[in-house]
Amino acid sequence: MDQKLRGRASQTDPVSPAAIDTPLAKQVLERIRRVRPGFVTTYGDLCPEAPRFAGWVLASCEDPDIPWQRIVRADGSLAKGERQRRLLESEGVPFRGRRVDMSEAWMPIEDGTA
Numbered sequence: 001m002d003q004k005l006r007g008r009a010s011q012t013d014p015v016s017p018a019a020i021d022t023p024l025a026k027q028v029l030e031r032i033r034r035v036r037p038g039f040v041t042t043y044g045d046l047c048p049e050a051p052r053f054a055g056w057v058l059a060s061c062e063d064p065d066i067p068w069q070r071i072v073r074a075d076g077s078l079a080k081g082e083r084q085r086r087l088l089e090s091e092g093v094p095f096r097g098r099r100v101d102m103s104e105a106w107m108p109i110e111d112g113t114a
Contacts, residue, residue, distance in 0.1 A: 028057045032070070032071060046109065072100050
């Protein structure tokens, strides 16, 4: 597996649109689409075998219909800071301090039909 797929590429590396056109990347994007408004899930839930790969797919995707804001770190902290928080708050996601209240807002991702 090349370095980008392991999630170790820097944010400044060029991203090939074909890179997110793999079966695993498509699975990650489909899982993101299943997260309902008002809920969140984690990078590890999207791709348990490679959470950093899930983050890379999300960062590489330019589809405006992907609800990127609903993906948070396992501890409820936000990768995209205040912008992400504003979007989540507008959906009714509860917070405890600076982190999402995972006991209330976490949504497990099921395989299969949505």
